[in-house]
Amino acid sequence: MAGTMGSSNSGHKTKGNATAVIGMQWGDEGKGKLVDLLSAEHDVVVRYNGGANAGHSVVIAGQRYALHLIPAGILSKGTLAVIGNGVVLDPDTLLKELDTLQSRGVDTSNLVISANAHVVMPYHKDEDAAREDTLKGGAGESPLTEIGTTRRGIGPAYADKVQRAAAVRARDLLRPELLRARIAQACRFKAPILGKQPDVEAMVATATQWGQRLAPMIRETTYLVHDQLRAGKRVMFEGANGTLLDVDHGTFPYVTGSNTGTAGIATGAGVPPTILTSAIGVMKAYSSRVGSGPMPTELSGDTAHRIRERGREYGTTTGRPRRVGWLDVVALRYAAMLNGITSLSVMLLDVLAGFDTIKVCTAYQLADGSTTDRFVADGPELAGAKPVYTDLPGFMDEIGAARSLAALPKPARAYLDFIQEKVGVSIGFVSIGPDREQTIIVGA
Numbered sequence: 001m002a003g004t005m006g007s008s009n010s011g012h013k014t015k016g017n018a019t020a021v022i023g024m025q026w027g028d029e030g031k032g033k034l035v036d037l038l039s040a041e042h043d044v045v046v047r048y049n050g051g052a053n054a055g056h057s058v059v060i061a062g063q064r065y066a067l068h069l070i071p072a073g074i075l076s077k078g079t080l081a082v083i084g085n086g087v088v089l090d091p092d093t094l095l096k097e098l099d100t101l102q103s104r105g106v107d108t109s110n111l112v113i114s115a116n117a118h119v120v121m122p123y124h125k126d127e128d129a130a131r132e133d134t135l136k137g138g139a140g141e142s143p144l145t146e147i148g149t150t151r152r153g154i155g156p157a158y159a160d161k162v163q164r165a166a167a168v169r170a171r172d173l174l175r176p177e178l179l180r181a182r183i184a185q186a187c188r189f190k191a192p193i194l195g196k197q198p199d200v201e202a203m204v205a206t207a208t209q210w211g212q213r214l215a216p217m218i219r220e221t222t223y224l225v226h227d228q229l230r231a232g233k234r235v236m237f238e239g240a241n242g243t244l245l246d247v248d249h250g251t252f253p254y255v256t257g258s259n260t261g262t263a264g265i266a267t268g269a270g271v272p273p274t275i276l277t278s279a280i281g282v283m284k285a286y287s288s289r290v291g292s293g294p295m296p297t298e299l300s301g302d303t304a305h306r307i308r309e310r311g312r313e314y315g316t317t318t319g320r321p322r323r324v325g326w327l328d329v330v331a332l333r334y335a336a337m338l339n340g341i342t343s344l345s346v347m348l349l350d351v352l353a354g355f356d357t358i359k360v361c362t363a364y365q366l367a368d369g370s371t372t373d374r375f376v377a378d379g380p381e382l383a384g385a386k387p388v389y390t391d392l393p394g395f396m397d398e399i400g401a402a403r404s405l406a407a408l409p410k411p412a413r414a415y416l417d418f419i420q421e422k423v424g425v426s427i428g429f430v431s432i433g434p435d436r437e438q439t440i441i442v443g444a
């Protein structure tokens with residue numbers, strides 16, 4: 001099996017003009033690096049879900065950029081960067097990010113924000129924190145624990161979008177009367193939840209300032225994206241968070257507030273589901289998770305420590321140490337199926353150097369003793385699932401300098417072959433270090 005990928009794989013290149021880049025695990029798969037890599041062959045990069053909970057880190061020429069809201073495509077010169085209607089926009093974070101990028105010489109004039117994107121207000125963050133604090137440690141006999149959110153107000157902002165009554169959209173930042181009315185109304189609703197009356201005037205003043213700075217960027221984006229597609233421009237949809245954190249298809253309730261996969265692109269950017277010409281699934285060579293909720297292959301002790309340190313597994317957004325575990329191909333097969341993944345991008349393979357044996361979860365043993373190779377999309381039920389492992393030989397040598405599959409140790413190639421066989425999708429990219437150059441483009 002080893003070495004078969006290089007010769008026959010043809011699924012790695014982005015086909016047509018609409019590419020999705022999707023996280024296949026619990027976020028932090030390394031999407032930022034891939035988006036940056038592919039930006040050169042795209043004219044437009046669109047964020048369609050999530051908010052400042054996401055953390056995309058990109059290393060260019062040894063310089064690390066951490067982006068939360070601005071599409072990572074902004075780092076590529078001339079790329080139009082779109083924050084779509086499905087994103088919940090935190091203007092505070094956005095403005096800080098813009099300032100940082102500008103001070104480092106990045107051209108941000110190509111950033112456009114959907115007028116219909118919902119705004120994360122300060123009370124959303126307070127509400128997020130209040131709900132998490134209430135759940136912390138479980139209450140008495142209650143089986144519920146906190147979700148372990150990023151406390152960036154994501155859930156409450158999406159909840160208010162669906163509630164409608166007092167939600168604030170980006171366009172409202174430019175409509176003073178409506179803005180004041182919406183904020184005043186929202187504060188009335190929030191007071192009992194927060195146990196205090198938020199300061200309406202202070203918030204209106206802040207939101208008005210946001211509007212003044214963001215005004216040149218706020219515009220209609222649905223037609224904009226369609227116009228670009230019609231003009232034959234190449235558009236990339238940059239997923240945030242990961243498939244297993246999807247509010248409908250993930251490990252509920254330990255999920256985020258949006259549809260993180262390809263399904264979210266239609267609603268979050270205003271394009272039909274049939275638009276995609278390729279969907280690249282980004283996965284780590286192992287598993288990681290931040291916050292609460294089950295991860296069947298979770299490791300502890302020395303093995304976990306080694307993976308965490310080598311993989312720099314600390315949150316880009318919160319700095320929290322990430323939980324780490326062996327690869328779970330049950331989850332990956334599910335993610336490939338849900339998203340219609342056409343090509344895999346395996347990230348952080350270098351982190352696994354130095355293990356005698358690498359374990360891969362290929363099935364779950366459920367609480368009733370039965371075995372399944374299907375993912376269990378429910379937090380409490382998945383918590384009772386035990387991994388069934390296949391052991392593969394590890395590789396000892398560092399691989400960061402490899403520039404082709406042939407230069408990888410045989411067991412590393414066998415590991416990649418095993419992944420593509422079990423997931424059922426061919427591998428297009430293998431990342432063996434943080435730099436742009438440390439990427440093997442399969443078949444290139």
Ligand code: IMP
Nearest residue numbers: 027028053054149150241255256290291
């Ligand atoms: P929220 O999105 O802040 O509400 O957090 C919900 C869950 O999703 C928590 O477990 C977070 O740690 C997790 N989460 C949200 N965004 C990301 C991400 O970009 N990477 C990893 N985990 C995330």
